[in-house]
Amino acid sequence: MPHPKSQQLPPELAPTLAKARKLEWLTLAYQASVVVVMYLSLGQSQAMKTAWADDLLGMIAPTSFLLAAHFEQRGATHRFPYGYHRAATVGFLAAAATLLTIGTLLFIDGVQKLLSGERASIGMVPVFGHPVWAGYLMLLALLWSTVPANLLGRAKQPVAKQLHDKVLFADADTNRVDWQMGVASMLGIVGIGFGWWWADASVGILLSASIISDGYHNLRHAVADLLSQRPKALGQGSDEEDPLVQQLCDLLTGLDWVRAARLRLRAEGHVLYGEAFIVPRTTENLLPHLQQATAAAHRLHWRIRDLVLTVVDELPE
């Protein structure tokens, strides 16, 4: 019988998961505050409106992670014998659809505004009884939406690597590099102040392109996952194969009763499922050999979850 399935992460990773959850809750709370602050300082600026939408959409990723983490803990059920590992894929797909739709709408909106020469009116707000140009408040709001995000992203990335969590990694990566967009927005507002009215719509267009790009990446993740592609190494846009695959292959071919072995694996969330086709040198002691090989494979790494070893006389293509 194969290694008993435990659908939870190994116990040594429990504190890491707890840390990841804490960070994502913190991220959600922070992003909610950003959405409020940005909404209050929006005004008529297209750049601010797009940045605000981007911040709102940014709440999808942490929510995805927290929901997926919750479902994955459930383990396999009668109805879902493979467990809920693909819960994250659902999140990617939903995020992709939302990001692409909203990004496109904002892009069209921005282009329209630029072509029609629409100018943003940014006037005065009283701050503790003093008249202040609202653009300064927008800059402060943008600063609040940028700096803590970068810090949170940097804190989450190593945790994501330890858990080998694509959702968390993508989220952390987005947070980390979002400062570029924040700077672009700030330059946009500063530009409006210098009288370059077109800076507003231009920055809006730039930001909406970034949202569309995010949506596209999410879509790629989701589709790749759904089509059960070969496991990839963790990293934004990484095309390298997951090194664990080669390690596992080496382990199996290194066994003295194995003539040749081929793996066919897929990633389901954090973990790898799949089949190993083995051409044995001899069929003596086949059952104990298979049991030992299966156990060894599962002991190699916690991410190897459900590997089915099967004996064949010829390796499949």
Place this chain on the structure above:
Amino acid sequence: MKLLLISSALLLSLLSWLAGTHRYPRDPAHTLVHVRHGTLRVGYTVAPPWVVPAGAQPQGIEPALVRAFAQRLGARIEWVPGTEQHLYEALKQRELDLLIAGTTDESPWKEQVGFTRAYVQAAVYVGAAPGARTAPDLTGQRVAIAGGTDLGHYVRQRESVPVVLAQLPGGHPLVAGYDWQLRRWGYRRLGKPLKQENHVLAVPPGENAWQLTLETFLYQHPAQLD
């Protein structure tokens, strides 16, 4: 990260310094520069008591504000009468610098031009004449209103009957008016307001130094309502 914070701090300092010397923010079409010690083109249309016709030059709450503002800037005023549609179109194309028409923040033009912050929040109440006996609720009572407004709708919402009078208060026992008007007529305010209005002035879109200057003036110089 540190780089970002330092450059942001530098940028904000630079902007604050520029702002202190009044060189930031700027108008794309240099409205403020043109108006200061120059000509202020003000479009207006009749909207009592905000803008009231009186010979060649309008009077009323908003013209008074405009005169004080122009004096501050050392500008001479060019009064341009017209219909609201034409005036707003002209304002949008920067053919005018300012538009006064009793505009409120509910106006559909707010997406097309720059609206200032509300310089006054005016509420319309039903007032009772001195000595008039009034039931606690106004159901079925006749309330005098000025013509050409939507007050009839609000009066009917209170289950009362609107009566349009050419001249208010016209000795009518129940009249709808702004609270300062009721006070001037010696009428007693009854109950909650019929309607709340946030009044604004309009400027060309995107002329931010101009708008900032005007809004600062309005903030520091409340409108004379009586």
